Amino acid sequence: MTVVDGQHALGVFSFSNEVDEATVVEGFQAELDEAKIAEGKRLEEKYGYSFRDTRQQKHLQEFLRRSLWIVGFSCVLLLFIWRKEQLTQRRLRLEMLNLSDRFEEEQRRNEVLLNRKKSEEENVKAVITDIAHQLKTPIASLKMSMEIAGSEEFSPEERRKFWEQGSSQIDKLDLMLDSLVRLSHLEAELISLKPQAYSIQALLSEVINSLIMKALDKEMEIEVEIPKDCLVAVDRKWTVEAISNILENAIKYAPKGTRILVKGTCLPSYALIEVLDEGDGIPIDEVNLIYRRFYRGNDPHVLENEGSGVGLYLARKIIEEQGGVILMKNRHPHGACFQITIPLDLSDGEELGAEE
Structure with missing residues (x-):
């Protein structure tokens, strides 16, 4: 019941000599009348009665206050949840970007390491091939010289010459191996240059x-x-x-x-x-x-x-x-x-x- 309806009902009661149930019902169901509304307002002011003070009205007001508080709290809670979700999504995006950058960096590093490994493998193969080629000739010469130097089919002078030649080949091998050791240590980074x-x-x-x-x-x-x-x-x-x-x-x-x-x-x-x-x-x-x-x-x-x-x-x-x-x-x-x-x-x- 609104305030206007209450005032209108009071106006109906004042215009009736006898107040019965039909009259009460009629007062609440009748069409709004300005005169009756004014009369109801006069009686309300005269006797100090207001429909605002009714128990139903108080319950309604309490209900509305609670409803507004609940709605307000819910809005604040939803806003907090939304903000937290936004921050969480932002943090996840940043983490994804960081993970993506780290993945790309690791991928580039792995590519560099793979290329370096391939290069080192090719370099090792080339070094082994070069060493085998360089050692083949002096070893063959040394083998022949030693065989002739130890053979009884040649004169002592010839055997001495081949013995000297074999010794010369040994010196060459020693020189070459010494150079190869230094070279291999430097290329394998076993030796660190410290300026x-x-x-x-x-x-x-x-x-x-x-x-x-x-x-x-x-x-x-x-x-x-x-x-x-x-x-x-x-x-x-x-x-x-x-x-x-x-x-x-x-x-x-x-x-x-x-x-x-x-x-x-x-x-x-x-x-x-x-x-x-x-x-x-x-x-x-x-x-x-x-x-x-x-x-x-x-x-x-x-x-x-x-x-x-x-x-x-x-x-x-x-x-x-x-x-x-x-x-x-x-x-x-x-x-x-x-x-x-x-x-x-x-x-x-x-x-x-x-x-x-």
């Missing part, structure tokens, strides 16, 4: 001192030019080995009695080391081949000298592993010039000899 600050003057002095007797045996003169000393960032032991291989080749293949010049020049960011000899130089078509494993060319003068063919290969690998470069240029009219660049050690921001 440290080292004087270029001390570096070249160590190289020359290790080979001076071989130069004297060939009546060769080694001249050194180092206008200014400086610090280079190198692994001393392996860098000495690399430069020694180049200088040893110059001593081995240049004519007897000639001169070898070793120069050390300090430039703004690197040092330049040059080894210049007075030999026959290197044919143009072999310049890009001399750094291959076991390559010795076709020059009879080169082939008649002992060598394993890995010296320049090792030298280039050692220098490049330390951020340097090695180049070869033919000189005019005779000789070869090997140029090596090595990074300077700039950790202190100064070079040796900067203060004079």
Whole structure:
């Protein structure tokens, strides 16, 4: 029952002399009448009675309040659940993106490792093939020499010559195996290059001192030019080995009695080391081949000298592993010039000899 309906019913009661059930029913079912509504409102104000204070009305108001509270709480709860679901979905999307990135990174890493493994397998096969090829000739020669040296069908002089030849082949095998051990250790990364600050003057002095007797045996003169000393960032032991291989080749293949010049020049960011000899130089078509494993060319003068063919290969690998470069240029009219660049050690921001 609304307030207007209540007021209308009171108006009906006031206009009736007798109030009975039919009249009450009629009052509640009759059409709305403005006069009766006004009369009901007057009586309501006169006697202080209101349908708002009825027990049913209070129950209805309580019900509406609870309903509104429940609806409001439900909306807040749904909003909280929705927000939590949004955050959960966002977190899941971020986790999926992270997992996707990690998966792609692992996939790229696996591809790199797989390619490296294939490359290493191919490299191992190539090394084994090269070693087998290089060892085949001296072993066959050694076997024949030993058989002849131990045979009674040849004279003592002939047997002695073959014995000496066999000993020479053993020396070649020893030299080759020593080179192969160093090469295999370096390629298999069993040896780690550890660059440290080292004087270029001390570096070249160590190289020359290790080979001076071989130069004297060939009546060769080694001249050194180092206008200014400086610090280079190198692994001393392996860098000495690399430069020694180049200088040893110059001593081995240049004519007897000639001169070898070793120069050390300090430039703004690197040092330049040059080894210049007075030999026959290197044919143009072999310049890009001399750094291959076991390559010795076709020059009879080169082939008649002992060598394993890995010296320049090792030298280039050692220098490049330390951020340097090695180049070869033919000189005019005779000789070869090997140029090596090595990074300077700039950790202190100064070079040796900067203060004079």
